[in-house]
Amino acid sequence: MPLFQLSSWTTNTLAHETTLANASYHTIVLPNVDTLYSEALIDLSRSDVVATMPSLEAGRFYVWPFYDLYGNNFCNIGTETNSTAGKYLIKFRPSNPGCTAASGEYKGIIYMPTVYGASLLRIEVSNTSDANYVVASIQPGFRLSALPSYSPLSAPPLTQALLNGNLTTNNSPLYIMQLTARLAAYNPPEVAADVASVTFMLETAGISMTHHTYTTPSGVDLSQAFAAAQALMFGIITAPGVFESLGNGWAEITPALCGDFHSRYDVRAFIAVQAYLQLQASQALYPTFELSETLFANQTYMLQFFGKPQINGFWSLTMYDGDGFLVPNSLNRYSLNNRGNLTYPDGQLVYGDGSPADSAEDFYMLLQSTDSAVSPEWESNWLPTPAAGGAFRFYLRFYGPTDTLLDGEYTYPNLTAVAVNPPLPSSS
Known part of the structure; x- marks a missing residue:
């Protein structure tokens, strides 16, 4: 799947x-x-970029x-x-x-191994006020600029017309093949x-690498082929060597991938x-829960954290609806x-002044629907799930993970189905 879906x-x-x-x-x-x-969006067809x-x-x-x-x-x-601050030269090198x-x-x-590519800079922020500071004082220092043109590569310049012009955009399988x-x-x-094997497969599938066109081979049902490809893609969830278990139902794609x-x-x-736009494991880890199972959309859950995750950057647990978008809620x-304002069961801030960075004390989160008013003792640790029993993940x-998050030293959170607004566990 090509990368270019940015704004x-x-x-x-x-x-x-x-x-x-x-x-x-x-x-x-x-x-x-x-x-x-x-x-x-990065285009090296006419010049290097700084x-x-x-x-x-x-x-x-x-x-x-x-x-x-392709998103690598x-x-x-x-x-x-x-x-190191300063200028970095971006060049095309196909290997x-x-x-x-x-x-x-x-x-x-x-x-860069392809003529076209992309970048998605991420800068940590704490709150709206901090975001305003980043916008005014930090973002402007990050820049991209094309060098003067040199003898261009054989590739055409990257334009919206190249990506969409005269393509069948209302038919995803056909569009993907035409764009490829x-x-x-x-x-x-x-x-x-x-290169040789991929070229052979693409040409066998109906792509002309010379004329840059696609023709569906005789006898091929493109919709069925697309469905088969999707089944193969989602089959990796249970494929050996792709995901590593982290314990307590959590898993992560093996760092090498x-x-x-x-x-x-x-x-x-x-x-x-x-x-x-996933990052390499040296930059960030993305543990997911129960890849092969479905959480009940109308169920309340409690997460028990066994101490603070050890990171060099920052960490978060974010809630999404079934489509991968953020969940609307009153807060x-x-x-x-x-x-933020995560608290221990005794009301003390988990990340307050004087709290040890390596504290192993338990703290909890409540994953509960916006349909149910949350009790006061849970409010700081409540992460809203969708209304009306909507699917969620x-x-x-x-960010900046330490080895403890992959080598078994850190115990990942335990998730338990609970009643709405359960009693707050006592301090450990």
Whole structure:
């Protein structure tokens, strides 16, 4: 699935979003609510591009990821890796992509494996006031700019017409095949060894790599083929070696496949649908609960956390509806995290002044529908689920994760079905 579903059509320029995501935000699925985004479409068909990163403010987490045409997060700069302020040169190299060391005036070179790509800068924020500060004082320091044109590559420039002109946009399977035919010859697979086999498969499927057109092969039912591909994609949920159990019903895509999928095209397709623009595991972890089971939409749940997750950045648990969008509620509360007002059962702040960073004391969250008024003792730790028994899902996010979150040292939260407004557990 190609990447280009972002809101800005100006290439090689960062478009800074100036407000935090809320229930009306539908630009991407599973949005963060504690970062400000800056997005860009990258086009190297006519020139190299320069990414300028300002000095990073101590205590704030940043990640500036770069994605190829197909959503592989092949390079990151920011807090965890490549944190040196300055200019980074973005160049097309159809094999061995990634970030390299400083070269001349540049703090590093970012080699992109496809001519077209994208970027989605994420800057940590704490609240609306902090967001206003980030918009005024931090975002403007992050910039993309195209260098003067050189002898262009054979690829056409990236335009809206290229992506949609004369394509069958009201038929998803046909549109995907037509668009792939238009772009594939200029944008090879990330893994160079896959080029020949991928080219053969695409041509067998009806794509002309020479004429950049698609013709459905005789006897092929494209709708059935599309359904079979989707079944294969969702089959990875139970496929060996894709997800790792973290305990208590939580699982995570194995770190080697997180964000940068290499030759696992099935995993890449799954993430494009389920967790668009995923980051590499060095930047963030996205534990999910009970991948193969369904939570009851009209059920209240309690999460028991066994101490504070150990991170270098920040963490959150965010609630989404069945379509992957934020849940409307009277508090406009979409997540609970380490920068809010989470409390222990005795009423003390989990992240208050003087609270040890490595505290192992238990704390709790209540996942309860907006249809039911929450009792006062739960209000700080209440994460609203959809009204009228709507389907929901939730995700943990750990930015700047430590090894404890993957090596079994940290005990993941325990989820229990409970009655509406259950008694608050006593302090451990």
